[in-house]
Amino acid sequence: MSGQPQKIERKGWIKFRPDYCIGCQACLLICPLNHEGVIGYDLSRIFWISGGFEEVNKGKPAFCVQCANPKCYYACPVDAIYIDNKTGARCIDPEKCNGCKKCIEACPFKPPRISFDSKRGIAIKCDLCGGDPKCVEICPNEALSYVRKKEK
Amino acid sequence: MKGYMGKYLVIDLSEESIIEQSSEKYVPRFIGGYGMALGIIWDLTSGKTLEFDPENVLVFATGPLGGTPAPSSGRLEIAGIAPQGYPLPWVCDSGMGGDLGQKLKFAGYDAVVIRGKAEKPRYIFIEDGHAELKDAKELWGLDTFAVQKSIKKKYGNETTIAAIGPAGEHLVRWSIINSNTENASGQGGFGAVMGSKNLKAVAARGGSKRISVANPSRLIEESLKIKREYGKVGTLGKVNDKKFGCKSTVKAGSISCMFCRLNFARCFKDVPCCQTGQKTVSGMETCVADAIKCKFTREGMSEHERFEIQFELAQYMNQLGLNHWEANIGFPGWFARCKEDGVMDEVMGEPIDVLQKGDMWLGSHLGMSPEFWFDFFRKVTNREGLGNVFAEGVPRAAEKIGGVKEAEMIYKHGYASHWDGRELHFIYYPMWIVSALIWAIRGRDPMNSTHGFCQNLSMPVKEWFGGQMPYNELKRVAKELYGTENAVAGFRTPELGYKDKEIPAIWHDHASMLKNCMVACDQAYFDGPLLWKEEGGGYHAGDYTALARLYSAVTGVERSFKDLYKDAERCFNLMRAIHVRQGRTRKHDESVIPYYEQPDFQPKANTPHTIDPNKFRSLMDKYYERRGWDKCTGWPTREKLEELGLKDVADELEELGKLP
Numbered sequence: 001m002s003g004q005p006q007k008i009e010r011k012g013w014i015k016f017r018p019d020y021c022i023g024c025q026a027c028l029l030i031c032p033l034n035h036e037g038v039i040g041y042d043l044s045r046i047f048w049i050s051g052g053f054e055e056v057n058k059g060k061p062a063f064c065v066q067c068a069n070p071k072c073y074y075a076c077p078v079d080a081i082y083i084d085n086k087t088g089a090r091c092i093d094p095e096k097c098n099g100c101k102k103c104i105e106a107c108p109f110k111p112p113r114i115s116f117d118s119k120r121g122i123a124i125k126c127d128l129c130g131g132d133p134k135c136v137e138i139c140p141n142e143a144l145s146y147v148r149k150k151e152k
Numbered sequence: 153m154k155g156y157m158g159k160y161l162v163i164d165l166s167e168e169s170i171i172e173q174s175s176e177k178y179v180p181r182f183i184g185g186y187g188m189a190l191g192i193i194w195d196l197t198s199g200k201t202l203e204f205d206p207e208n209v210l211v212f213a214t215g216p217l218g219g220t221p222a223p224s225s226g227r228l229e230i231a232g233i234a235p236q237g238y239p240l241p242w243v244c245d246s247g248m249g250g251d252l253g254q255k256l257k258f259a260g261y262d263a264v265v266i267r268g269k270a271e272k273p274r275y276i277f278i279e280d281g282h283a284e285l286k287d288a289k290e291l292w293g294l295d296t297f298a299v300q301k302s303i304k305k306k307y308g309n310e311t312t313i314a315a316i317g318p319a320g321e322h323l324v325r326w327s328i329i330n331s332n333t334e335n336a337s338g339q340g341g342f343g344a345v346m347g348s349k350n351l352k353a354v355a356a357r358g359g360s361k362r363i364s365v366a367n368p369s370r371l372i373e374e375s376l377k378i379k380r381e382y383g384k385v386g387t388l389g390k391v392n393d394k395k396f397g398c399k400s401t402v403k404a405g406s407i408s409c410m411f412c413r414l415n416f417a418r419c420f421k422d423v424p425c426c427q428t429g430q431k432t433v434s435g436m437e438t439c440v441a442d443a444i445k446c447k448f449t450r451e452g453m454s455e456h457e458r459f460e461i462q463f464e465l466a467q468y469m470n471q472l473g474l475n476h477w478e479a480n481i482g483f484p485g486w487f488a489r490c491k492e493d494g495v496m497d498e499v500m501g502e503p504i505d506v507l508q509k510g511d512m513w514l515g516s517h518l519g520m521s522p523e524f525w526f527d528f529f530r531k532v533t534n535r536e537g538l539g540n541v542f543a544e545g546v547p548r549a550a551e552k553i554g555g556v557k558e559a560e561m562i563y564k565h566g567y568a569s570h571w572d573g574r575e576l577h578f579i580y581y582p583m584w585i586v587s588a589l590i591w592a593i594r595g596r597d598p599m600n601s602t603h604g605f606c607q608n609l610s611m612p613v614k615e616w617f618g619g620q621m622p623y624n625e626l627k628r629v630a631k632e633l634y635g636t637e638n639a640v641a642g643f644r645t646p647e648l649g650y651k652d653k654e655i656p657a658i659w660h661d662h663a664s665m666l667k668n669c670m671v672a673c674d675q676a677y678f679d680g681p682l683l684w685k686e687e688g689g690g691y692h693a694g695d696y697t698a699l700a701r702l703y704s705a706v707t708g709v710e711r712s713f714k715d716l717y718k719d720a721e722r723c724f725n726l727m728r729a730i731h732v733r734q735g736r737t738r739k740h741d742e743s744v745i746p747y748y749e750q751p752d753f754q755p756k757a758n759t760p761h762t763i764d765p766n767k768f769r770s771l772m773d774k775y776y777e778r779r780g781w782d783k784c785t786g787w788p789t790r791e792k793l794e795e796l797g798l799k800d801v802a803d804e805l806e807e808l809g810k811l812p
Contacts, residue, residue, distance in 0.1 A: 025251070030221040030375065033368050039219060040362035041258055050309035053301045053332075054421075054434060059309070118360065137376055138221055 006069070011088025012128060012148040013066040014136065020143035021060050027135035027144060028061055034134045035124070042118060045126040046135060047111050063135075064113035064126035066090055072114060072125070075106035080123075088149075089128040097122040153180060154366040155216035155706035157262045160188075161283050163276060165349050166206055166268030170283050175262045180707065181797070183669035183716070184215035184262065186245040187723035189231035192265055193243055194726060194801065199733035199808065201233055203241040203341075204323065204348040206269035208233045212314075212354060213263040214253040215671035219363045221375050222702045224676035228253030229668055233734075234595070235325040235341035236475075238547040238566030240740075242595030243730045245668055246342060250335030252312045253671065258358035270350040275315075277307065280359025288352040293318060295471035296330035303355050315353035316343040317473025319533040323347050325545040326478040330470055333435035338475045339567060339596050341545070366708025374701050381695055425464045427526045433467045461522045468526065472533045477597075478545065479529070482568035485575055486546045487520075489558035496555060500528060500538055564591060564744050571599035571606040573752040579610050581752060581759040582642030582649040588748045588763060589657040589775055592741040595731060601664035601674040605656060609640065612691075625691045633693040634659055646759050650767045654775040662720040663696065669723060670699055722796040725788050728781070729801045732810050738786035741772065782812030 025048065032043035041048075050059040070090045073081045080096035081103060083089070092103070092114075099121040104114045114125040128146070136144045156179055159172045178191040189211035201207045210232040217225035231245040256264060260281045273288035291299050299315040312331060319327035320343030327343030328336045337343075346352070365371050422432040453461070469476060490496035491504040498504060502524040531539030541549045547566055550559040562568050562575055569575035572591065573584035587606050591598030599606055612619035613626055623644070627637035639656040642649030667677050677699055700713040711719075728736070748763035755761070776783040780792030789812055793802040805811045 025226075025254075026221045026223065026375075026379075029219065030372060033221060033365060034372060037368040038362045038364050039221075040360060041358055042360050043362070048310075052309050053297065053304055134372060134376075138379055140223070140379055 008068065008070060008073070008083055009088060010066050010068050010149060011086075012131075012146060014063045014126070014128070014133060015145045015147045016061065016063055017143050017145075018060055020141050022141050022143070023059060024140065025061075026138045026140065030134045030138045034129060035127075036117075042115060043124070045113075045115060045124060047113065047115075049111070061135075062109070062111065062113065064090070065109075066126070066128070067108070071106040071108060072103035075102045077102060084127065084130075087128045087131045089126065091127040092123055092125055094120070094122050094124075099123065154364045154708050155220070155703075156180075156184065157214075157257055157260050157361065157363070159261055160192075160213075160263035160265060161261050161278070162265045162267070163283065163285070164268040165266065165270040165274060165285070165351060168270075168285060170285070179216070179262065180709065180719075182723050182726070183666070183719050184218075185213050185227075185229040185671035186231055186247075186665065186668035187719070187726075188215075188263055188669070189213045189229055189245065190243070190723055190726045190730060192263070193231065193233070194730055196265070196267065197233060199735065203233045203235040203237075203345060206349070207267065208345060208348075210266045210342060210345050210349070211263055212252075212256065212266075213671070214257050214261075215669055216706055217670045217672060217699075217702055219254045219257040220365065220371060220702075220706060222371065222672075222706070223375060223378050224673035225670060225702070226251065226254050227671040227673060228256070229671050230329060230337040230340075230342050232340075232342060232345055234339075234566075235323070235344045236339060236545055236566045237595060238545070238563070240735050242565055242734060242736070243727070244340050244595040246337040246340040246596075246600075247668060247671060248314070248329070248331055248335045248337045249673070250312065250331045252314050252331050252335075252354075252356060255312045255356035255358040257363060258361050259356050260359065260361040264354065266346075266349065266351060266354075268349065273350050273352055275303070275351065275353040275355060277303075277355045277357075279307075279357040281361065288350075291315075291352045292321065296473050297333065297467075297471050299353055300332070303353060307355065307357055311355050311357045313353050313355040315473075316346045316351075317471055317533070319473040319543075320344055320347040321352075322533060322535050322543065324474065324532060324535070324543040325548070326475040326482075326543075327473045328470075328475050330473055333467065333470060336470070336475075338477055339600065341475075343473045365706050367705045370705040371702065374698070374705055378695070378698050378702075381698075420463060423460055423463045423467075426461065427464055427523065428468050428471075433464055435463070435467045435470065465522060465525060465529075469529055472529060474529055474533065477568060477570075479525075481570075481576055482546050482562060483542070485562045485568065486550070486555060486559055489561055490555040493555075493558055495558060496553075500524070500531065502528075560743075560746060561750060562747075564747055565595060565597075565740070567597040569747070570597035571603070572748070573754070574747070574750050577606065578753045579606050580616050580643060580754050580757055581646070581761070582640065582653065583610050584748065584752060585642070585649055585653050585763070585768070585771070586639075586657050586660075588744055588768065589653060589771060590660060592744045592772065593657075593661070593728070593775075595727070601668055602660040603674055604663065605660050615643070621691050629691055629693050630656070633696070643757075643759060649760065650764070650771045653771055654778050657775060658778060661724055662717050665720040665724050665727075666699055666716055669720065670703065672699060718796075722798065725779075725793060725796055725798060726801060728788055729793070729798070729805060732787050732805060733808060736786070738772070738776075738784065741786050742769070745769075785812050787812045 028044050028046045031046050036043050047062040080093045084091050104112045133146050136146045163170050178188040182188050182191045196209045213229045227247045229245050229247045233241045234244045259278045273292040275286050275288040277284050296315045296317040300313045303313050314329050314331040323344040325341045328338045329343050330336045419436045421434045487504050488506050532543045535543050541552050546559045547563050550556045571577045572587045573579040611617050612621045615623045630639040631637040634655050636652050638652035697713040700716050704710045745765050751761040773783045781788045790802040
């Protein structure tokens with residue numbers, strides 16, 4: 001959907017409370033397991049920002065926030081990104097993605113919250129697991145929650 | 153096979169060669185982790201190899217669950233011929249938490265084997281399917297934190313490093329391999345093995361390698377189930393503990409680790425220093441570091457001052473690369489006993505001042521100043537003056553300067569006590585009979601990976617620790633878990649104290665081996681686990697089959713707990729065969745008896761307080777018989793080894809004249 005970014009309703013997103021994170025990385029590892037059935041750093045839709053030695057802990061995860069103005073959605077030249085009806089997640093259709101990485105370039109976050117599966121040559125991103133996000137479920141210390149906007 | 157990377161690295165520092173080998177020879181036969189390391193050690197060393205010989209190998213081994221979201225499964229096992237072992241350097245393992253194990257898997261390797269001796273200081277860098285030997289000239293002499301900072305600066309924060317400090321470089325027999333601030337391979341003295349090989353650090357940055365999982369949805373389901381089970385027993389840590397003024401938060405760091413971290417771990421940032429010349433120090437503490445923090449202090453200190461100086465001391469030991477267990481339990485106990493027996497009055501000019509007599513001999517009950525301990529650790533690390541003697545560890549130091557008898561009252565096989573009802577943990581008869589039997593056979597301290605018996609079955613008992621479960625219920629649980637309530641019988645019926653105790657000892661030998669092969673956390677994965685109470689029902693044993701279900705989900709090979717128990721038995725027998733090849737006999741096993749002739753810590757209990765050597769020897773007979781080992785020598789028989797598929801091991805032992 002190329003075009004000017006417009007506001008698209010956010011229906012739900014992952015909320016991260018850094019003070020509650022124990023750095024266990026279970027979220028990072030369960031994400032690709034749930035989506036691809038294998039585990040690899042580059043397959044996770046969650047990004048690990050490693051802390052420096054002085055930071056003491058081992059870093060923290062970063063998540064797609066399902067932007068109200070989803071630049072990735074508007075940047076895709078082949079309409080591979082769609083808005084899921086049920087969850088409002090900005091999702092990538094792997095059949096349509098041509099691997100051009102324009103969505104990754106368009107993401108306003110650093111690091112970008114879209115991964116690239118180098119083996120399949122396609123972009124991959126958080127789809128809120130269809131409304132049942134496994135990262136939230138595995139988190140042992142309630143650092144993650146799935147926030148849903150109430151239907152009007 | 154799914155779950156494994158299929159390859160391991162053999163790095164020969166003498167030859168400067170790095171080769172890849174297929175893991176197939178060792179897994180799934182020896183599961184992974186410690187089991188895989190034992191297989192490699194059996195093949196690459198001989199009975200004559202000594203701890204500091206270039207021929208000694210140091211194995212860093214991951215397991216099939218590593219790198220998966222299976223809770224508390226991210227540990228790394230480090231094993232080799234151990235400088236701390238006594239009188240012989242018994243092969244042992246010492247695992248560490250943290251994320252190095254996971255990084256090695258994502259770099260493509262199940263294990264890294266280090267042999268030989270580098271001509272000049274080196275470190276190893278591993279990333280995405282390749283490894284390199286790097287020059288460590290600039291790093292030699294640095295403390296473990298400085299080394300890690302330096303390597304992270306070069307390769308990025310996503311690099312994880314395990315390093316030795318000056319203690320390892322100087323071959324201190326109780327030196328550690330340290331990773332991050334809080335993860336360490338503590339027991340064994342493997343820091344000194346790295347030092348003897350001129351190897352300063354092992355660093356890994358992971359990579360794009362992928363871990364295949366046979367049944368992803370089952371693994372997710374099981375992981376979530378186990379996580380919920382933690383919730384049932386654990387108390388989740390909460391954040392922002394500002395008690396000590398310095399910036400502190402409850403944080404954790406071990407990969408997929410949800411247990412200790414949630415319960416014990418605390419991070420402290422920028423704690424002011426006054427002894428080591430550093431302005432501040434930051435670090436994370438888990439249980440053992442937390443224990444040492446309470447110990448070395450003096451009267452009249454405010455809580456705040458006490459915290460700061462103890463924190464500085466604990467981190468200083470991590471930086472030098474010294475073992476907290478030795479400092480916390482071994483040395484203070486030995487000093488106190490030497491003082492009591494008139495063997496020693498002072499250490500390096502500091503009078504030994506026993507504040508509290510006849511109870512635990514921990515540092516907290518010694519009146520020796522924190523300043524003394526800073527000085528002591530510095531001198532040990534640099535082998536200065538008497539520090540050179542203490543660097544050899546208590547049993548060897550005692551041979552030189554006296555106090556052998558006193559050392560024997562704390563040390564066995566070279567390691568200070570652990571969950572035995574005497575020096576450190578207050579457990580009741582007959583629980584310590586099982587601890588004695590487990591310790592007799594081991595190559596290090598008894599309960600490093602068998603907390604399930606002494607700790608987890610004891611603590612909930614009403615009559616012992618004021619818990620909620622009546623002792624009689626424990627007997628019912630024992631019947632469920634081990635098939636006989638005699639496994640814990642003896643508290644009310646002392647005559648049953650030695651009856652059938654070989655059964656739980658062997659059960660926990662295998663359950664603990666299984667954890668060290670996976671590699672999973674001992675405190676989280678239950679070898680005779682935390683007890684659960686059904687709503688309105690009775691108590692029963694916890695989820696001890698969890699590892700089998702996780703293993704089956706990851707590998708796709710359906711293995712029950714019983715099947716894996718047999719695999720663990722194979723690994724345990726291989727460990728025994730290695731010890732036998734090193735010279736182990738029943739005599740070494742029996743060396744635990746005098747230790748348990750000291751009274752236990754339960755003077756009010758109406759039970760025997762000391763071991764009965766004759767009854768214990770009969771119990772040992774039963775243990776060997778049940779294991780299929782010869783009871784005169786304590787050696788495994790050909791029949792048993794062949795039953796476990798270890799014919800080659802039996803053949804070699806026979807050639808060496810070490811088959812009964």
